[in-house]
Amino acid sequence: MNPTLTHPTPKPQEQIAQALANLEAWLETMRQPGGYGGPVCHWWQHRLRYTGPGHDWRYEGILVGYFQLWQKTGDRYYREKLNRAAFDLLEGQLPDGRYLxxxxxxxxGTLGTPHEAAATLGLLLALPGLDDPERALAAAGRNLDNxxxxxxxxxxxxxxxxxxNKLATLAQALLAYAEATQQEQYLPYATRALEQALRYQVQEGPLAGAIHQYAPTSDRGDGRFFPYYQSRCIPPLVEGARVLGEPRYGQAARQTLGFIERTRQTDGGWPMVLYAKGKSIERPRWIAANADVLLAYRAxxxxxxxxxxxxLLQAQLKSGGFPTAYGFGNDKLSPHDLIPVAGWNDKVFRLLAELLPKPAALPAPQVGLTEVxxxxxxxPAWLCENTQALIVQTRGEVxxxxxxxxxxARIVDPRLDVR
Structure with missing residues (x-):
């Protein structure tokens, strides 16, 4: 890493604990039969109509976060919530291994990538806290086999x-499963996923360390580099170096983090995407998702x-959730910026749980009405969220x-149902 970087002063633990307590309370409001639901706002596409349970990457952070909370506090309350989340996945699995x-x-839809592998990875990382680890291992095996x-x-x-980044997540899940079961036949599949991902890493120049977002053909990348998705590659590479005894993966992870560090802006955010020819798209800039970037530093x-x-911490909403981004509406706040999404907030949940010291106890949540x-x-409109509902309304209509x-959702105006 850059030796000129200054080490920040650790955040007051009280601030971390309170933010985590508020977020955990918000997560509870996203529960419904079958799991954690809610709308999704994303760079690729928004999904506001379907608000049912999603057995996707939200479970990676939720499972690991509750496992960390149980480990840090010793409170069985969090272990019960961990097992409830695991049960969501186990009950939401189809016979062929896919998740609903x-x-x-x-x-x-089903067969989401990297989402199914990420959810399975959450199960595997939380395995020591599960009441029925054998059932979880069997579910993980079915999913990875499929x-x-x-x-x-x-x-x-x-x-x-x-x-x-999808290959990297799959590799990490395969590595975790191979370790948990001692079934070494999964290791070559993990190795090939990591090798395939690194085929598209830039080796020199201003983009050195960056990994192309996608490869339209097997021999070239697409010239797009998303700092967020770079960060998703780092923990799997670190695990690959450890489990497979291949230091080259650790070196590649450090090169990728070097790119992330070079593109970090003074306010602590990152541009959405940089292009090989030098252009970039600044907005929207992630808020909740940046917890994954910080987890890459920790890895x-x-x-x-x-x-x-x-x-990140200053962006937390009064409801306890964290907003998605800033910039979907250019210079004006958009509902898509502020809508808190379970599949982004899980990343904050995991980060804050990892930052919590041991032993610890969470304070009572301090949450209320979000009205922005x-x-x-x-x-002009107003976004309002409490424990019962999420509403966007103008003076005259919802x-x-x-x-x-x-x-x-009961009402989705076409002006919001975009991308």
């Missing part, structure tokens, strides 16, 4: 899904950038209405 509604912004069957091309010894034992952690002025095009606990 596992495509996040494309829910309620992902291999659907995605792996034996004749090419490569995967058809040439998206490096390499590096200090967290203080400005980035400050920016937003813009829908050139029309543009969006979701009653928490229901799998579909």
């Amino acid at each position: 509604a596992s495509r996040f912004e494309l829910n309620p 992902l291999i069957a659907q995605l792996y091309l034996p004749e090419e010894k490569a995967y058809r899904d040439r998206v490096p 390499l034992g590096e200090p967290l950038p203080e400005a980035a952690l400050d920016r 002025e937003v813009w829908v095009g050139n029309t 543009l969006y209405a979701w009653r928490k606990g229901e799998p579909w």
Whole structure:
């Protein structure tokens, strides 16, 4: 890492604990029969109509976060919530190993990548806290076997899904499963996923360390570099170095973090995407998702950038959730910026749980009504969220209405149902 970086002063533990307590209370409002639901706002596409349970990457952070909370506090209350979340996945698994509604912004579809592997990884990382670890291992095995069957091309010894961050997540899940079961036949599949991802890493120049977002052909990347998705590659590479005894993976992870560090902005945020020819798209800039970027620093034992952690903590809404981004509406706050999404907030939940000292106890949550002025095009509106509902309304009409606990929004105005 850059030796000129200054080590930030650790955040007051009281602030971390209170933010975590508030977020945990908000997560509870996202529960409904079958799991954690809610709308999804994303760079690729928004999904506001379907608000039912998503058995996608939200479970990675939720499972690991509750496991960490139980470990840090010793409170069985959090272990019970951990097992409840695991039960969601186990009951939401189809006979062939897929999970119901596992495509996040494309829910309620199945065979989501990297989402199914991420959910399975959450199960495996939380295994010591599960009441029925054997059932969880069996579910993880079915899921990974199906992902291999659907995605792996034996004749090419490569995967058809040439998206490096997705390959990396799959590799980490395979590594965790191989370790948990001592079934070494999964290790070559993990190795090939990591090797395929690193095929698209830039080796020199201003983008050195960056990994192409996608490979349209097996021999070239697409020239797009998302700092967020770079961060998703780092923990799997670190695990690959440890489990497989391949230091080259650790070196590649450090090179990727070097790129992330170079693109970090003074306020603690990152641009959305940089292009090989030098252009970039600044907005929207992630808020909740940046917890994954900070987890990448932790995976390499590096200090967290203080400005980035400050920016994240200061963004927490009164409801306890964290907003998605800033910039979907350019210079004006958009509902898509502020809507808190379970599949982004799980990443904050995991980060804060990891930052909590041991032993610890969470304070009582301090949450209330979120009420913020937003813009829908050139029309002023208000976003309101409490424990019962999420509403976007102008002075004269309701543009969006979701009653928490229901799998579909009641009202979705076409002006919000975009991308």
